[in-house]
Amino acid sequence: MRELEEKIKEYGTVLPGNVLKVDAFLNHQVDPELMLHVGQEFARLFADAGVTKVWTVESSGIAPAVMTGLAMKVPVIFARKHKSLTLNQNMYVADVYSYTKKTTNRISISKKYVSQDDKVLMIDDFLANGQAVEGMLEIADQAGVQVAGAGIVIEKSFQPGAKELKDRGIRLESLARIKSLADNQTEFMPD
Numbered sequence: 001m002r003e004l005e006e007k008i009k010e011y012g013t014v015l016p017g018n019v020l021k022v023d024a025f026l027n028h029q030v031d032p033e034l035m036l037h038v039g040q041e042f043a044r045l046f047a048d049a050g051v052t053k054v055w056t057v058e059s060s061g062i063a064p065a066v067m068t069g070l071a072m073k074v075p076v077i078f079a080r081k082h083k084s085l086t087l088n089q090n091m092y093v094a095d096v097y098s099y100t101k102k103t104t105n106r107i108s109i110s111k112k113y114v115s116q117d118d119k120v121l122m123i124d125d126f127l128a129n130g131q132a133v134e135g136m137l138e139i140a141d142q143a144g145v146q147v148a149g150a151g152i153v154i155e156k157s158f159q160p161g162a163k164e165l166k167d168r169g170i171r172l173e174s175l176a177r178i179k180s181l182a183d184n185q186t187e188f189m190p191d
């Protein structure tokens, strides 16, 4: 998505550890117009997929996920993150290791908002090692719902998540694909 790539070029900065900082429009300050276009693009890409619900993980996935839900006219659920290991019978839970924070969080989704005939589209801001999406897939498995695919705003294609999802047969649509962040330079994958 050209508009997104332009924003990354203009505002993105590279931090140590192959982390791209995009606080100017996605991870802290949010550009609503760009997010609307992101949501519309996911809606276009998954238009025929029979999506009944959008899932994401708090907090940075919420902005693109809500815009996707708006464009697709379906509800959005954001999995909650917990530091503690509390178990609750009314929740589906999975453990997710955070690439940027180097900690494990337990994510949960209430059974109340999941129905057996759901077909879920998973949205996230970044795809690195694929842990966040894997956690949502684990919950989808527990809940017995179908998965339409994963929509990622920024895929770091040089890290293993994208390949792992494709190898598992998950449909993956990423709006910006980064080939490398070496030498503080953001290099995109060719179209």
Ligand code: 5GP
Pocket: 018, 019, 020, 021, 022, 027, 060, 097, 098, 099, 100, 124, 125, 126, 127, 128, 129, 130, 131, 132, 133, 156, 161
């Ligand atoms: P994964 O679970 O695929 O390893 O990482 C995905 C999560 O880690 C995303 O939800 C995002 O919050 C965070 N993340 C991974 N890589 C980056 C990055 O380069 N920049 C930022 N801002 N967040 C990242």
